[in-house]
Amino acid sequence: MRAVLASEWLKLRSVGSTGYAVGAAALTIVLGIVWTLYVVSLADARGSIRAAAPEEGFLPLVQVSLAVLGVLAITSEQADGMLRTSLAAVPRRGRLLFAKAAVVGGVTLAASAAVLIATYTISRLIAGDRALGFNDIGLLDGLPTVLASALSVAVLALVGLGLGAATRSTAAGIFSVVSLLFVLPSVAAYLPAPWNTRVASIMLPNLVPQIAGDRLSRRLGDGVLPPWAALLVLIAYGAAALLAGYLVLRRRDA
Amino acid sequence: MSVLAAEWLKVRSIRSSHLIVGIGLGSVLLAAGLAWMAIGMYEDASPSMRRSARIAELEEVVVIVPQLCLGILGLVSWTSDRVLQTSLTIVPRRWPVLMSKAAVAGGLGLVVGAVTVFGTFFLSRGMLAGRYPVSGFAESWPILVPTSISVAVFAVLGVGLGVIMRSTAGAVAVLVGLVYVIPMIGGNLPEPWSERLGSVMMGALPREIAGASLASSVYGELLSPVAAALVLAAYALLPLLAGAWLLRRRDA
Amino acid sequence: MIELRQLTKRYGDTLAVDELSFRVEPGHVTGFLGPNGAGKSTSMRLVLGLDAPTSGQALVNGGRYADLRRPLHEVGALLDAGAVHPGRSAYNHLMCLALSNDIGARRVAQVLELVGLSGVARKKAGGFSLGMKQRLGIAAALLGDPGVLMFDEPVNGLDPDGVRWIRGLMRGLAEEGRTVLLSSHLMSEMALTADRIVIVGRGRLVADATVAELTAGYPSLEEAYMALTASSVEYGAAR
Numbered sequence: 001m002r003a004v005l006a007s008e009w010l011k012l013r014s015v016g017s018t019g020y021a022v023g024a025a026a027l028t029i030v031l032g033i034v035w036t037l038y039v040v041s042l043a044d045a046r047g048s049i050r051a052a053a054p055e056e057g058f059l060p061l062v063q064v065s066l067a068v069l070g071v072l073a074i075t076s077e078q079a080d081g082m083l084r085t086s087l088a089a090v091p092r093r094g095r096l097l098f099a100k101a102a103v104v105g106g107v108t109l110a111a112s113a114a115v116l117i118a119t120y121t122i123s124r125l126i127a128g129d130r131a132l133g134f135n136d137i138g139l140l141d142g143l144p145t146v147l148a149s150a151l152s153v154a155v156l157a158l159v160g161l162g163l164g165a166a167t168r169s170t171a172a173g174i175f176s177v178v179s180l181l182f183v184l185p186s187v188a189a190y191l192p193a194p195w196n197t198r199v200a201s202i203m204l205p206n207l208v209p210q211i212a213g214d215r216l217s218r219r220l221g222d223g224v225l226p227p228w229a230a231l232l233v234l235i236a237y238g239a240a241a242l243l244a245g246y247l248v249l250r251r252r253d254a
Numbered sequence: 255m256s257v258l259a260a261e262w263l264k265v266r267s268i269r270s271s272h273l274i275v276g277i278g279l280g281s282v283l284l285a286a287g288l289a290w291m292a293i294g295m296y297e298d299a300s301p302s303m304r305r306s307a308r309i310a311e312l313e314e315v316v317v318i319v320p321q322l323c324l325g326i327l328g329l330v331s332w333t334s335d336r337v338l339q340t341s342l343t344i345v346p347r348r349w350p351v352l353m354s355k356a357a358v359a360g361g362l363g364l365v366v367g368a369v370t371v372f373g374t375f376f377l378s379r380g381m382l383a384g385r386y387p388v389s390g391f392a393e394s395w396p397i398l399v400p401t402s403i404s405v406a407v408f409a410v411l412g413v414g415l416g417v418i419m420r421s422t423a424g425a426v427a428v429l430v431g432l433v434y435v436i437p438m439i440g441g442n443l444p445e446p447w448s449e450r451l452g453s454v455m456m457g458a459l460p461r462e463i464a465g466a467s468l469a470s471s472v473y474g475e476l477l478s479p480v481a482a483a484l485v486l487a488a489y490a491l492l493p494l495l496a497g498a499w500l501l502r503r504r505d506a
Numbered sequence: 507m508i509e510l511r512q513l514t515k516r517y518g519d520t521l522a523v524d525e526l527s528f529r530v531e532p533g534h535v536t537g538f539l540g541p542n543g544a545g546k547s548t549s550m551r552l553v554l555g556l557d558a559p560t561s562g563q564a565l566v567n568g569g570r571y572a573d574l575r576r577p578l579h580e581v582g583a584l585l586d587a588g589a590v591h592p593g594r595s596a597y598n599h600l601m602c603l604a605l606s607n608d609i610g611a612r613r614v615a616q617v618l619e620l621v622g623l624s625g626v627a628r629k630k631a632g633g634f635s636l637g638m639k640q641r642l643g644i645a646a647a648l649l650g651d652p653g654v655l656m657f658d659e660p661v662n663g664l665d666p667d668g669v670r671w672i673r674g675l676m677r678g679l680a681e682e683g684r685t686v687l688l689s690s691h692l693m694s695e696m697a698l699t700a701d702r703i704v705i706v707g708r709g710r711l712v713a714d715a716t717v718a719e720l721t722a723g724y725p726s727l728e729e730a731y732m733a734l735t736a737s738s739v740e741y742g743a744a745r
Binding site: 017020024039042049051052056057058060061064065068071072076169170171172174175178179181182183186187190191192195 | 270284288291292295296307308309310312315316318319322323326329330334421422423424426427430431434435438439442444
Binding site for chain 1: 551554555556557558571572573574577578581583585586588589590591592593594595598599601602603604605606607608646
């Protein structure tokens with residue numbers, strides 16, 4: 001297993017797309033700095049302001065970039081035929097997918113945690129003791145939400161990997177992830193109350209605030225899941241997608 | 255003309271295009287499901303709750319599905335065209351190939367857009383009328399027409415992004431960024447930037463073209479109908495022209 | 507040794523491989539011939555466990571490929587030279603495969619040297635010519651120093667120099683006591699390289715003999731092949 005992990009780790013870091021994806025996610029740090037400087041200038045002019053936290057506002061950028069990385073980890077091999085060579089080297093298909101999942105999960109967790117914690121910390125440091133709304137709680141008190149966000153990004157990348165393996169197409173894999181991340185939640189929000197909140201509570205992007213014990217949004221209010229249940233649902237998303245991917249990979253001719 | 259026919263055959267002959275168009279059309283069923291759930295809630299509600307029951311215009315909620323589908327169809331028609339090398343030697347100029355792909359994707363987008371938007375309108379109004387307050391066709395068609403066209407705009411935008419990015423993953427990511435990520439980020443900006451950015455987002459344009467209200471959304475409503483129509487056209491044409499220009503430079 | 511026993515593979519209503527049985531023995535080059543669509547590539551994929559047989563068995567050294575723990579040490583295969591990530595360097599491409607089977611960097615450098623790609627090892631494989639991709643694919647097959655080797659059309663895209671090099675390489679590998687299965691459409695080349703010939707048509711075995719036996723009744727291997735496969739060149743004809 002260690003050998004297969006080492007192989008998958010080299011595969012991931014030896015292609016350009018990984019750099020682009022992580023780079024796009026890391027753009028959040030730059031955007032976060034620009035954002036905070038702008039908000040600070042507004043606050044200096046008006047006294048105080050209620051602004052969104054940059055690590056939350058730019059989270060979709062991190063989510064999309066690293067979910068694409070997860071999808072590509074399998075679909076790029078299917079597109080160019082490398083998957084056959086890989087399976088000739090590692091005939092146990094479950095083992096190959098598991099190694100990919102471990103590497104994709106580890107890399108995206110590390111990358112998203114680094115990007116989000118950096119964005120979070122730098123913005124608070126720039127803000128200093130000005131009242132910007134997002135910095136009204138202590139530096140350490142905000143960390144659980146940041147870590148939950150990072151975890152959700154890693155799960156999302158695994159969902160991408162699983163759905164990429166299941167659909168066997170880059171476009172279909174990304175479409176599936178985007179549906180889970182944006183399309184379904186935005187449709188669910190239009191349901192009449194209280195169903196909008198109930199359905200929205202099990203939507204992937206809404207699990208982070210529930211894990212951290214925050215409300216979903218101004219319009220939807222509090223979610224229905226306690227933190228532990230939200231965490232379980234998050235893990236279930238990743239597990240279900242990987243299982244679907246495994247079943248397709250195992251049954252289909254390569 | 256023969257280039258156009260060839261591109262139409264290319265789209266028609268791949269199974270994935272049928273799937274993409276099928277999912278796009280399937281959004282009508284998604285809307286029907288939402289309407290059905292809304293009816294169930296209405297039946298369970300108390301008389302006072304029934305009087306205040308409201309529901310969003312479902313064709314505007316689910317149109318993101320055909321939009322995204324046709325956008326992907328458009329970009330895939332470029333990025334995964336393995337015959338491209340061959341077809342470019344048959345047709346020496348790349349310009350007609352690109353324009354034909356845009357025309358095919360746009361035409362298909364117009365048909366899928368019209369079918370899903372008008373189909374969803376009539377189906378959901380038929381289901382919801384008598385329970386929820388719903389708008390009639392006479393007042394809604396000025397919004398329905400640009401909403402249908404927006405699906406075609408996505409298809410052409412997809413072709414343009416495919417040419418510029420040259421990779422399926424890159425182009426889909428940028429498409430998603432343009433449609434979902436930027437509006438979500440924009441909604442968090444302080445005024446007046448939130449309103450300004452929200453007014454030029456694709457999701458705001460159909461209602462701005464119709465001069466209808468966007469008060470309850472993350473979008474802005476600063477543009478006049480003519481300006482909004484121009485921005486909508488720019489979404490389709492600017493990436494396409496940029497792609498055509500890049501194409502000429504790359505293999506010069 | 508490679509052994510096919512009543513191997514059958516059906517895709518939908520097309521029978522790609524039809525009760526195919528033959529053995530490829532070590533110590534000589536076995537040529538694998540047949541018209542396009544005769545089932546050569548499918549048979550090779552079935553041996554590697556990439557496709558699941560509808561019925562029958564494909565065995566390598568008496569066992570199933572999927573049960574091998576570090577398969578590259580026992581079987582090396584070149585199926586599709588184009589199957590490389592265009593953005594990955596030749597060295598990294600081989601290293602990815604090597605790592606998964608506990609093969610070290612020294613061996614990767616060795617096989618790159620052997621196929622003559624050392625000078626471009628750090629270049630992206632996407633920029634390689636078909637001939638260079640063939641060499642890269644051959645390097646991948648040789649990584650684990652395996653006793654069984656399969657090459658699907660390895661001479662496609664190679665220059666005359668490369669064709670001669672492949673001929674020497676194949677014969678050398680067989681002389682070392684390895685099992686070598688080689689498919690090609692170049693009859694004159696095959697006559698120079700192979701000792702035994704297996705011919706398939708429409709998924710069925712047409713001939714399994716030595717080159718000498720096949721050419722006994724005909725002016726050349728090509729004539730023998732044409733005569734033997736005359737009835738099997740129509741694709742997907744109703745049976």
